[in-house]
Every structure is written in C-alpha cells, then in structure tokens.
Amino acid sequence: MTMEGNQNEIQAAGAVILLFGATGDLARRKLFPAFYALYREGKLAENFAIVGLARRQRTNEEFRQDVLDSIKEFARYKVDNDDNWERFADHFEYMPLDTNNVEGFRQLNELTGQLDRKFGIEGNRLIYLALAPELFGTVAHNLKAGGILESAGWNRLVIEKPFGYDLPSAEKLNEELSGVFREEEIYRIDHYLGKEMVQNIEVLRFANAFFEPLWNNKHIANIQITLSETVGVEERGGYYDHSGALRDMGQNHMLQMVTMMAMEPPSRMHPEDIRDEKVKVLRSLRLYEDTADVQGNVVRGQYAEGQSKGKELPAYRNEDKVNPESVTETYFAARIMVDNFRWAGVPFYVRTGKRLPVKTTEVVVEFKNMPENVYFAQKTDLKPNLLVFRVNPLEGIYLKMNAKRPGSEWSIVPIAMDFCQSCQIGINTPEAYERLIYDAARGDSTYFTRWDEVKLAWTFIDRIASGWAQDQSDLKFYPAGSWGPEAADKLLHQDGFHWWPVNGQDESEVVWVPATS
Ligand code: BG6
Numbered sequence: 001m002t003m004e005g006n007q008n009e010i011q012a013a014g015a016v017i018l019l020f021g022a023t024g025d026l027a028r029r030k031l032f033p034a035f036y037a038l039y040r041e042g043k044l045a046e047n048f049a050i051v052g053l054a055r056r057q058r059t060n061e062e063f064r065q066d067v068l069d070s071i072k073e074f075a076r077y078k079v080d081n082d083d084n085w086e087r088f089a090d091h092f093e094y095m096p097l098d099t100n101n102v103e104g105f106r107q108l109n110e111l112t113g114q115l116d117r118k119f120g121i122e123g124n125r126l127i128y129l130a131l132a133p134e135l136f137g138t139v140a141h142n143l144k145a146g147g148i149l150e151s152a153g154w155n156r157l158v159i160e161k162p163f164g165y166d167l168p169s170a171e172k173l174n175e176e177l178s179g180v181f182r183e184e185e186i187y188r189i190d191h192y193l194g195k196e197m198v199q200n201i202e203v204l205r206f207a208n209a210f211f212e213p214l215w216n217n218k219h220i221a222n223i224q225i226t227l228s229e230t231v232g233v234e235e236r237g238g239y240y241d242h243s244g245a246l247r248d249m250g251q252n253h254m255l256q257m258v259t260m261m262a263m264e265p266p267s268r269m270h271p272e273d274i275r276d277e278k279v280k281v282l283r284s285l286r287l288y289e290d291t292a293d294v295q296g297n298v299v300r301g302q303y304a305e306g307q308s309k310g311k312e313l314p315a316y317r318n319e320d321k322v323n324p325e326s327v328t329e330t331y332f333a334a335r336i337m338v339d340n341f342r343w344a345g346v347p348f349y350v351r352t353g354k355r356l357p358v359k360t361t362e363v364v365v366e367f368k369n370m371p372e373n374v375y376f377a378q379k380t381d382l383k384p385n386l387l388v389f390r391v392n393p394l395e396g397i398y399l400k401m402n403a404k405r406p407g408s409e410w411s412i413v414p415i416a417m418d419f420c421q422s423c424q425i426g427i428n429t430p431e432a433y434e435r436l437i438y439d440a441a442r443g444d445s446t447y448f449t450r451w452d453e454v455k456l457a458w459t460f461i462d463r464i465a466s467g468w469a470q471d472q473s474d475l476k477f478y479p480a481g482s483w484g485p486e487a488a489d490k491l492l493h494q495d496g497f498h499w500w501p502v503n504g505q506d507e508s509e510v511v512w513v514p515a516t517s
Contacts, residue, residue: 012038012441014047014121015153016112020139021130022052022094023066026160031130032067033075034433039088040077043438046087049115051108052094063094076431091119099131099139105146112148123153126441130160137176144180158187158440161252162243163449166465167458174451183451187440192253192361193447194432194439197391197421201260201363202274204389204397211387212265214367216342221384222495224349224364225257226502228356230308232480233330237321244328246300246468249352251461255282256449258348261363262338271446275453282456286337287463294467295474299487301331303355306480313355313480327472330354333488334464335495347495351488355480360502361391370402383414386500394503395422395429 017035021027038044052063067089071079079085095111097104116123125148129136136159149155157177164170177186192198205211214220227249233240240248259278266273288294305315317324331353338348367385388398397419405411422429430438439447449457468474476485483499492498 010442011043011045012048012438013124013443014045014119015124015126015441016115016121017048017050017126017128018053018108018112018148019050019128019130020053020097020099020135021128022063023054023056023058024130026130027052028066028070029074030431030433031128031437032070034431034437036067036071036075036088037077037430037434038438040084044441047119047121048091049112049119049121050092051111051115052092053097053108055096055098057096058094060092060094064089064092067092099135099142102142102145105142105148109147112151116151121153123151125149125151125153125155126158127156128158128437133160133162133164133173136173140177140180149180154185154443155181156185156187156440156443157181158189158437160189162247163188163252163454164458165243165247166462167455170454170458174454178451184445186451187436187445187448188450188454189436190252190256190447190449191432191436192256193449194434194436195361195391196429197389197395198257198260199435199447201389206265217344217346219367220346221366221368222347222349222492222497223261224366224500225254225261225351226360226362226364226499227253227257227350227352228358228360228502229352229354230356230359232303232313232355233316233319233322235320237319240330241322241326241328245330245332245352245354246461246464250332250334250350250464251457252449254350254352255285255457255460256453257363258285258336258338258350259453261365262343262348264342271444274446275450279450279452279456280340281338282453282460284338284340284343285456285460286339287460288467289463291467291470294464295471297336297491298332298334298464298467299476299485299491300329300468300474301353301476301478301485301488302326302328303330303353303480304477306355306478306482308355308357308481315480316354327475329468329475331356331478331484331488332464333484333491335491347497349492349497349499351484351499353478353484356483357481358503359393362502363389363391364500365389366497366500382412388500390420390503393422394420396420 019027019031035044035050093111095108097108112125115121127143129139143149164173205215259281262281263277266277288297303316306313316322316330317326333351336348336350365387369382369384372382382402386400390396390398399417401415402412403415405413436447476487478484489499
C-alpha cells in the first residue's frame with residue numbers, strides 16, 4: 001500500500017490495543033479515524049490488533065461496519081480501495097464485556113494471546129479507556145485480576161479526562177490506578193496538547209532568537225488565551241451540568257496552555273524535563289485566597305436565550321438533561337498570576353465559553369508599548385505589538401507591528417504579518433488524537449499530563465470552585481451568541497487592557513503584508 005506520511009517518522013511498536021468504550025462517541029468521531037490515518041501513513045505497521053470492548057452485543061462484522069461508517073464520515077483519509085480497507089478491517093475484533101465481570105477479562109486475555117500469535121505481536125498492550133471515569137478503577141483492577149497485564153511486552157494505559165472532579169476525587173482515582181500501573185505507564189490525555197499549534201508554541205519560543213529574549217515581564221504586558229465555542233452543551237447536559245466550564249476546560253486545556261506559554265526552556269527536550277518545567281509553572285500560580293479574591297479575579301457566566309446567524313438559541317437551563325435552576329457556569333474568564341521571576345506582574349487573562357460568536361482557540365501576547373518620545377512628537381496613537389498563536393480553526397502565527405504609512409511623512413500604521421500554516425498544508429495536519437495515540441504507542445509521554453500536574457491544577461481550580469460555592473450572586477447571564485458577560489471586559493479594563501479581537505476580526509486599520517511561504 002502507498003504510505004502517505006513522512007517516511008522519516010518511525011513506526012509504532014506492534015501492540016494489541018484494547019479499546020474500552022468502543023461503541024461510544026469518542027471512538028466514532030475521533031479514535032477510529034485516527035487509527036485509520038496512522039495506518040494509511042504507515043505509522044501503524046501490520047502487527048497491531050484493536051479489540052473493541054463495550055457492554056453491547058455486536059458481531060465482528062457489525063463492529064467493522066461501525067468503524068467503516070465512522071471513517072467515511074470523519075476521517076481525513078477516505079477509503080479509496082477495497083483491498084486496503086479489508087486489510088485494515090482484519091485488525092479489528094469486538095468482544096462484549098461487562099467491566100464488573102472478572103471472567104470476561106480472563107476471556108479477553110485469551111483473545112489478546114490469540115491476536116499476538118495472529119499478528120506477530122510481542123505481548124504489548126495499549127489499553128485505551130474511553131469510558132466514564134467512575135469505571136476506571138474497576139477496569140484497572142480487573143485488567144490485573146484477569147491476567148491481562150502479565151504478558152511479555154509493555155503495558156500502557158491511556159485515559160480520557162476528566163481525571164476526577166476535584167483534588168480529593170482525583171487523588172482517589174490516582175490511588176486506584178497506581179495500585180495497578182506505574183506512573184510512567186499512565187498516559188492522561190489532554191487533547192489540546194496534541195494540537196499542532198499548541199506543540200508549536202515550544203518550537204516558536206525556543207527556536208527563535210527574537211522571541212525568547214523578550215519573553216518576560218520587562219517586555220510583555222499581558223497574555224490572553226481564548227478558547228471559545230459556538231456550540232451549546234448538545235447531548236452532554238447530564239455530564240456538563242455537573243462539571244461546568246471551569247472543570248471541563250479550565251482544569252485541563254486552559255491551564256495546559258498557560259504552562260506552555262509560561263514554562264522555562266527545559267534543559268533537554270525529554271518528556272520528563274519538559275513536564276518538570278510545566279509543573280514549576282503550576283506551582284507558581286497565585287492561589288485565590290477567599291471568595292472575595294475569587295470574585296475579584298474570576299468571572300462566571302451562563303448562556304441565556306439568544307441568537308446566532310439568525311437562529312434562535314435556547315437558554316442553557318432549557319437544554320436537555322440540565323437542571324432548570326442550574327447555576328453551572330458555561331463561561332468563565334480569569335486573571336491568573338504566575339508568581340515567579342519571569343512573570344511577576346504579568347496577567348494571564350483566560351476565557352472560555354459555550355455559545356460564543358465564533359469557534360476559536362487563540363493566544364495573544366501583548367508587548368509593552370514603546371515610549372512615545374520626542375521622535376514621535378506628533379500624536380501617533382502607537383498600538384502595542386502583538387504576537388498571536390492561532391490554534392484553531394486556522395493554524396498559524398500573526399505578528400502585528402508599527403510602520404510608517406507608505407507615502408506619508410510620520411504617520412504610523414499597524415502592519416501585520418500573517419502566516420497561515422493550515423492554508424498551506426490543509427488536510428496534511430494530523431488530528432490531535434492521531435498524534436497522541438501515536439505518541440502513546442511509541443512510549444513518548446511528553447504531551448500527556450503527569451500526576452503532579454493534575455494535582456496542582458486541581459489545587460488551583462478547587463480554590464475557585466470553593467469560592468463560587470460560598471456565594472452564587474456573581475453568576476452573570478449572557479445571551480447565547482454573544483461574547484459573554486461584560487464583567488469579563490471590566491476585568492481587563494481595570495488593568496488598562498482590553499481583549500484583542502480573535503480570528504483577525506476588527507483589523508480594518510491594519511495594513512496587511514501578504515503571507516509568504
Ligand atoms: C472537550 C470538552 O475536552 O473539549 C468539550 O469536554 C469541548 O466540552 C471540547 O467542546 C473542545 O475541544 P476542541 O478541540 O473542539 O476545541
């Protein structure tokens with residue numbers, strides 16, 4: 001078969017992949033398409049097998065049809081050749097499994113042994129739990145009891161978020177898992193760490209002479225991180241009403257983005273060295289002291305009825321499986337301070353929410369203004385330099401500077417350099433899940449969260465949650481389709497800043513410098 005990937009990348013070692021939650025939404029939307037792309041690119045060799053596991057009865061044929069349907073709908077590679085498809089599908093098996101039943105795990109162990117022999121696999125097991133976290137502990141226990149972890153090769157456990165609901169529940173979960181797996185065998189997924197441009201933050205920071213020397217409180221005024229979504233809670237009301245934006249996006253994706261922006265250069269690009277540096281950032285986060293401190297630095301909101309593109313949108317409280325009197329936040333914004341030598345005094349403003357006007361993930365670095373000295377004696381209205389990491393939906397870098405208006409004497413205008421990476425390579429950008437599955441299969445844990453990161457993240461988030469629990473009067477309602485509560489704007493105005501428009505909106509005054517390849 002032709003291989004479409006970069007042939008310099010190495011193939012993952014062969015393994016039997018045990019996919020728990022194989023009939024679920026994540027498997028259908030993300031995991032099957034990711035396996036297929038890895039296969040098409042030759043990153044998964046022929047010596048692998050995937051066992052789909054779920055409670056539901058399904059034949060192998062039905063399961064393979066599920067996989068095919070998912071790939072047709074969601075994969076970036078289309079099935080264009082029946083032989084290729086048959087070869088790929090032959091690696092998939094299905095087994096119904098009640099996760100409480102140890103006997104089922106023993107049968108699974110027999111099946112994995114047969115698959116080892118069929119595909120020449122040396123006992124490696126990649127166990128993927130796309131399951132409700134309440135089941136993680138039981139599954140881990142029964143994997144051990146069923147003998148599945150005793151084969152000759154390595155064992156790796158990949159788990160989806162949420163990792164707990166707060167620090168005590170995360171600690172309990174971690175204890176259950178660490179009774180069965182060593183920390184280095186546990187791969188906690190944060191899919192934002194698999195995104196191309198999130199990974200690129202490190203490279204852009206550490207491989208460019210003109211960023212790193214300025215990367216500190218002498219030159220940076222503030223950093224703004226926006227993770228906005230247009231969707232509501234869809235069919236996930238039951239989960240979301242219990243979680244809210246703080247736990248759903250803040251504890252994981254948002255704080256991970258903060259660490260990527262704030263970390264010190266690691267001494268070596270090794271997984272543990274990188275993760276050590278991220279832990280130091282989390283340890284430096286200033287914890288909010290009490291409810292007043294939380295309310296002074298964190299804004300929470302919930303979407304009310306509204307409109308987007310002429311469509312009426314329901315209020316959060318009217319969504320399916322949501323308590324009609326819910327006080328769960330669907331939006332939050334915060335001023336986060338990283339109390340270390342590099343970042344003292346530089347606010348990190350973060351915001352995330354459902355039912356906002358655009359879907360975007362963006363990080364804006366706002367530099368301090370140059371002094372408007374005698375050189376600019378005329379009124380110039382100098383704008384700050386901005387460096388923008390565009391993570392989603394566009395992927396690229398945007399740099400905003402000041403220059404002389406062409407043909408004028410001293411008139412200064414903002415100019416922009418816009419490098420749109422996704423416009424140039426389009427479909428070739430691997431999805432986050434492809435990278436992460438590939439990394440786990442190669443034993444590279446760089447872009448997975450280590451237990452000490454999770455623990456510190458919960459320590460920070462729990463302070464907000466407990467402040468909120470004391471007094472709910474600060475919950476603000478915002479119309480669906482708007483940019484959230486006004487209080488989030490005030491948070492920046494208090495410091496003399498404002499949110500920069502995302503996705504290049506409102507850039508009418510900018511003179512564009514065309515992107516070059
Ligand atoms: C998930 C959250 O982790 O991230 C969802 O549970 C959210 O609520 C999703 O919609 C956003 O991910 P992405 O990759 O679409 O930005």
